[in-house]
Structure formats: C-alpha cells, structure tokens
Amino acid sequence: MDKRELMIVAEKAKEMAYAPYSNFKVGAALLAKDGVVFTGCNVENASYGATCCAERVAIFKAVSDGYKDFEAIAISGGKKFTYPCGICRQVLVEFNPDMRVIIGESNGELKEYKASELLPEFFGPKELK
Numbered sequence: 001m002d003k004r005e006l007m008i009v010a011e012k013a014k015e016m017a018y019a020p021y022s023n024f025k026v027g028a029a030l031l032a033k034d035g036v037v038f039t040g041c042n043v044e045n046a047s048y049g050a051t052c053c054a055e056r057v058a059i060f061k062a063v064s065d066g067y068k069d070f071e072a073i074a075i076s077g078g079k080k081f082t083y084p085c086g087i088c089r090q091v092l093v094e095f096n097p098d099m100r101v102i103i104g105e106s107n108g109e110l111k112e113y114k115a116s117e118l119l120p121e122f123f124g125p126k127e128l129k
C-alpha cells in the first residue's frame with residue numbers, strides 16, 4: 001500500500017471520529033510491516049483529559065491485536081497539515097523511530113517524516129535497559 005492509499009484509509013477513518021467538543025476530527029491509518037492496516041479516530045470525552053488521539057487509538061488497537069512492527073502511519077485532520085501531538089510522537093517512537101509519518105493537506109499535497117525527526121533526542125526503551 002503506498003502513502004496515498006494509506007491517506008485515503010485515514011480520511012475514511014476520520015468519519016468515525018467522536019469529537020463533539022473540539023469538532024476537530026482526525027483519522028489515522030497505521031501500516032504494519034506485514035501489510036495489515038489498523039485505523040484510528042480521535043475519541044473525545046466530557047472530561048477533556050480523557051480524550052485519545054486518532055494516532056494512539058490506531059497504535060493501541062494494533063498492539064492489542066498482537067502487532068508491534070509498524071512501517072508507516074497516515075494522519076488526516078484539518079484542511080492544513082495536522083501534525084501528531086507530543087504524546088503521540090512519544091508513542092510512535094516507542095515502536096519504531098524510523099516509522100514514516102505521512103500528513104496531508106486537503107489539496108492532496110503529502111509530507112513525510114520519520115517519527116524520530118518529529119521527536120529528536122527522545123526518551124525511549126533503550127534508556128530503561
């Protein structure tokens with residue numbers, strides 16, 4: 001699956017977002033190394049801090065289904081590029097600092113980063129060994 005196809009899956013996942021407070025819907029599509037794709041959407045809560053971002057929903061779904069090796073994640077949010085928040089960046093580098101992070105604009109333009117580029121000098125699993 002190429003990055004444009006992965007972004008289309010993320011756009012579709014965004015339709016499931018539960019975002020009655022921010023009205024900012026986000027979808028994510030996470031590509032595992034064996035080709036399986038997991039989706040996520042943001043899930044908000046009346047107790048705002050209980051909200052979970054689309055990216056983490058996708059990662060946690062995948063991990064709970066036994067997947068830990070991820071190749072790429074596409075994120076679809078607003079009209080402009082929606083970058084993952086700090087907490088999600090931390091969760092992405094945990095599993096693969098080289099994971100490709102694909103973000104897009106409504107005009108179809110895509111940008112791609114490595115997860116570690118978005119969180120330089122991160123605290124990770126190696127610190128606890």
Ligand SMILES: O=c1ccn([C@H]2C[C@H](O)[C@@H](CO)O2)c(=O)[nH]1
Nearest residue numbers: 022024026042053054083084085
């Ligand atoms: O990359 C992002 C940025 C924001 N959000 C969600 C969290 C919250 O529900 C809403 C507004 O911050 O967007 C995500 O899911 N992913």
Ligand SMILES: [Zn+2]
Nearest residue numbers: 053084085088
């Ligand atoms: Zn986040």
